[in-house]
Amino acid sequence: MTFFDKSSKEYKDPGFENAYKFFNQAPVIIGFVRGENYVVEFANEELLKIWKVDNSIYGKSIFAVFPELEAQGFRQLLDNVCATGNPFTAYELPIVFDRGEIKDTYYFDFIYQPFYEGDKITGVIAVGHEVTEKVNAKKTVERGDRKWKQLADSLPVFVWTADEKGSIDFLNARWYEITGLTPEQSLGYGWASAMHPDDLKRCLEEWSYALANRSLVEIEVRYRQKDGTYLWVLARGIPVIENDVLISWHGTGTDISGQKNIERKLEENIQGRTKEILEKTNLLDSILQNSTNGISVSELIFDDAGHVIDARTILANDAAVQFIGLPKEDYLTKPATYFDPGIISSPYGQACIKTLQTGEPFIMRYFLDFSNRWLELTVSRMDEKHLIHNFTDVTTIREAEIKLERTLDELRYSNANLEEFAYAASHDLKEPIRKSLFFANKLKEDLKGKLTVEQDFLFNRLESSQSRMQKLIEDLLEYSQAAKGSADKNEIDLNEALTSVLEDLELEIQKRAATITIDKLPKISGNKRQIHQLFQNLIGNALKYSNQNQAIEIKVSSVMLKGVDAGNHLPQDKQENLFHLIKVSDNGIGFEQKYADKIFKVFTRLHSDEQYRGSGIGLSIVKKVVESHNGFVWAESEEGKGAVFSILLPEHSADSASKNG
Amino acid sequence: MKKLLLIDDDMDEAELFSEALETIGKDYEFTSFNNGQEALQYISRSNTLPDFIFLDLNMPMLSGKEILRRLRDTTSGSGIPVIIYSTSITDIDRKETSEYEVTDYLQKPETFEVLCIKLKNIIK
Numbered sequence: 001m002t003f004f005d006k007s008s009k010e011y012k013d014p015g016f017e018n019a020y021k022f023f024n025q026a027p028v029i030i031g032f033v034r035g036e037n038y039v040v041e042f043a044n045e046e047l048l049k050i051w052k053v054d055n056s057i058y059g060k061s062i063f064a065v066f067p068e069l070e071a072q073g074f075r076q077l078l079d080n081v082c083a084t085g086n087p088f089t090a091y092e093l094p095i096v097f098d099r100g101e102i103k104d105t106y107y108f109d110f111i112y113q114p115f116y117e118g119d120k121i122t123g124v125i126a127v128g129h130e131v132t133e134k135v136n137a138k139k140t141v142e143r144g145d146r147k148w149k150q151l152a153d154s155l156p157v158f159v160w161t162a163d164e165k166g167s168i169d170f171l172n173a174r175w176y177e178i179t180g181l182t183p184e185q186s187l188g189y190g191w192a193s194a195m196h197p198d199d200l201k202r203c204l205e206e207w208s209y210a211l212a213n214r215s216l217v218e219i220e221v222r223y224r225q226k227d228g229t230y231l232w233v234l235a236r237g238i239p240v241i242e243n244d245v246l247i248s249w250h251g252t253g254t255d256i257s258g259q260k261n262i263e264r265k266l267e268e269n270i271q272g273r274t275k276e277i278l279e280k281t282n283l284l285d286s287i288l289q290n291s292t293n294g295i296s297v298s299e300l301i302f303d304d305a306g307h308v309i310d311a312r313t314i315l316a317n318d319a320a321v322q323f324i325g326l327p328k329e330d331y332l333t334k335p336a337t338y339f340d341p342g343i344i345s346s347p348y349g350q351a352c353i354k355t356l357q358t359g360e361p362f363i364m365r366y367f368l369d370f371s372n373r374w375l376e377l378t379v380s381r382m383d384e385k386h387l388i389h390n391f392t393d394v395t396t397i398r399e400a401e402i403k404l405e406r407t408l409d410e411l412r413y414s415n416a417n418l419e420e421f422a423y424a425a426s427h428d429l430k431e432p433i434r435k436s437l438f439f440a441n442k443l444k445e446d447l448k449g450k451l452t453v454e455q456d457f458l459f460n461r462l463e464s465s466q467s468r469m470q471k472l473i474e475d476l477l478e479y480s481q482a483a484k485g486s487a488d489k490n491e492i493d494l495n496e497a498l499t500s501v502l503e504d505l506e507l508e509i510q511k512r513a514a515t516i517t518i519d520k521l522p523k524i525s526g527n528k529r530q531i532h533q534l535f536q537n538l539i540g541n542a543l544k545y546s547n548q549n550q551a552i553e554i555k556v557s558s559v560m561l562k563g564v565d566a567g568n569h570l571p572q573d574k575q576e577n578l579f580h581l582i583k584v585s586d587n588g589i590g591f592e593q594k595y596a597d598k599i600f601k602v603f604t605r606l607h608s609d610e611q612y613r614g615s616g617i618g619l620s621i622v623k624k625v626v627e628s629h630n631g632f633v634w635a636e637s638e639e640g641k642g643a644v645f646s647i648l649l650p651e652h653s654a655d656s657a658s659k660n661g
Numbered sequence: 662m663k664k665l666l667l668i669d670d671d672m673d674e675a676e677l678f679s680e681a682l683e684t685i686g687k688d689y690e691f692t693s694f695n696n697g698q699e700a701l702q703y704i705s706r707s708n709t710l711p712d713f714i715f716l717d718l719n720m721p722m723l724s725g726k727e728i729l730r731r732l733r734d735t736t737s738g739s740g741i742p743v744i745i746y747s748t749s750i751t752d753i754d755r756k757e758t759s760e761y762e763v764t765d766y767l768q769k770p771e772t773f774e775v776l777c778i779k780l781k782n783i784i785k
Contacts, residue, residue: 427719427748427749430748430749431671431719431748431769434748434769434771435673437771437772438677438770438771438772438773441771441772441773441774442772442773445773445774470771474749477749481751484753485753529752
């Protein structure tokens with residue numbers, strides 16, 4: 001007999017039939033098995049549909065029809081229910097039906113309820129419903145979730161999620177790997193314990209703001225790593241909003257330590273460079289301020305046509321302010337024309353404009369009345385509208401120069417006075433000595449025939465002395481006049497000048513049978529009278545100091561050379577100048593070289609008047625003439641072996657003559 | 662009779678000049694002044710102009726050159742032959758006086774004999 005035996009009398013009862021129909025059509029699974037072999041005595045339509053059988057299964061053991069269920073442990077389950085009387089409840093329990101090729105898996109929520117007959121359990125009632133679709137859907141979600149988490153774990157960044165209140169509910173593996181924290185230590189607000197204390201406040205503020213405003217949050221913070229060092233992370237959080245409801249937060253944390261290192265290095269570089277620049281600026285500033293030279297920079301002001309109309313000092317060190325002597329505020333704010341309305345058209349202003357245009361610096365000296373100082377000012381161009389002014393106090397130099405100039409003036413004046421005196425003295429002495437000669441001569445003439453031999457001799461000595469005095473006076477006069485007319489210079493052909501001298505000395509030359517050889521001589525710029533006198537004295541000298549028993553030979557030669565090649569006769573600054581070296585050499589008696597300088601001195605003679613008549617003025621005049629032509633003269637000789645007089649006259653002497661004339 | 666005029670601050674010269682003129686002949690009317698001012702006045706007032714003027718250069722007040730310049734500025738004095746008579750006569754002296762038509766330059770001689778010869782040569 002089965003539980004729902006249709007042939008039984010109970011089945012015939014309309015109430016029973018209704019109950020049967022009710023169970024059979026209920027939208028839940030209802031089944032009933034009884035006996036040791038769990039024979040199916042009832043399975044409603046819902047269950048048969050799943051089992052894919054009809055009610056012919058009634059009376060058969062469930063495990064005979066579905067042997068696979070035994071393998072899945074259902075006999076034990078049923079045995080257990082029957083043995084203990086405890087119902088068994090299952091949620092989403094999978095059951096696999098073997099249908100040949102295909103294995104169908106169904107999920108069920110069900111309850112195995114023991115069936116009592118009397119106090120004996122004789123079967124098991126199964127009630128439940130199939131939840132396969134629900135489970136499958138759930139599984140799909142779970143699979144997606146797992147995938148998402150796997151993906152999150154595999155990322156080299158922190159990935160996190162938070163609930164709508166901001167409490168962190170997920171952190172990926174990367175987080176735990178880097179921080180060494182556990183989920184318990186991290187979730188919720190635990191992560192904050194790993195944050196650098198300096199960043200935490202800022203981070204929490206940002207996070208609160210984002211939570212309050214549901215806005216995206218992005219912040220650079222440091223997290224402590226396992227090893228205690230900190231890692232720079234760019235943390236981002238995005239609110240997930242559905243239908244205007246904040247659901248959760250998703251976020252990442254990207255390692256930006258590389259970028260941060262670069263930034264730090266960059267910043268260090270910038271700081272270093274800034275420091276360097278600052279140090280340099282300080283150094284420059286320090287140099288500027290401590291310089292005893294005045295340094296200022298002026299900015300030129302132009303009109304529309306591009307002409308300079310004014311200037312303003314934009315920078316000046318203390319020394320410059322002091323040199324200029326204006327109040328610093330005025331000096332640095334007011335335009336130049338405020339202090340001097342005519343400054344632009346002044347030579348100084350014009351020189352400044354020229355420097356601005358050409359870039360050529362200029363140097364100017366001026367005297368500052370208020371400070372009693374001489375300044376040397378160098379102006380150079382900084383750029384197309386700025387000039388640099390450099391002031392140096394040259395008062396000491398300038399005073400020395402002025403003193404030197406004054407001394408030179410005094411010297412010139414004194415020399416001129418001396419010449420004037422020599423001229424006046426010799427000129428005025430000439431008259432009395434002439435008259436003394438005149439009257440002595442007249443007296444002698446008047447006494448002619450009345451004088452004793454002794455008296456006549458005395459008269460001769462008187463005359464001789466007077467003549468000698470007259471000669472000295474005349475030579476002194478000549479010497480004092482030798483440099484006269486130096487300003488009056490022309491081109492002179494020295495060959496012509498010398499020829500003219502030889503004509504004057506013709507008689508003497510013939511008398512002494514002298515041979516005079518003259519090379520080609522240059523043309524120079526000079527005073528004709530002086531040059532004539534120069535050669536006259538030199539040739540005259542050579543004729544005079546000759547060897548009595550030897551034919552006189554005089555040679556005049558010329559060569560052009562640089563000062564440096566002429567021996568040690570020139571000062572340093574003339575060494576590179578060009579000169580004509582004119583040599584007058586003779587075969588006369590010469591002199592000891594130690595007298596070579598002495599012979600050029602006034603009234604210096606190496607011989608007595610008896611030996612060689614003369615006043616000792618000739619070579620002094622030669623020296624004076626050479627010097628008034630900016631030249632040099634010296635003599636070389638050896639006693640008895642002739643003498644060489646060397647004269648250096650500047651080439652292009654026209655230029656230097658006009659300069660020094 | 663030739664008329665001679667000497668302008669020289671040194672009165673000895675006038676004496677020697679006069680003596681020399683006597684030595685070489687008596688046909689001369691000789692006048693001397695020891696300054697230019699008086700000499701120029703004399704010339705401007707005189708009816709007969711001198712045939713020769715002997716002029717010293719080195720004199721106080723008016724120098725020989727200045728006297729010469731003034732003389733040449735007057736109508737009466739512009740044509741009178743002037744002989745510069747000085748102890749030393751430099752190139753500069755010659756140059757500075759040449760523009761005023763100087764007849765001759767005579768350096769004061771050192772003997773009486775030479776003085777006589779020179780004077781004779783000039784005024785013959």
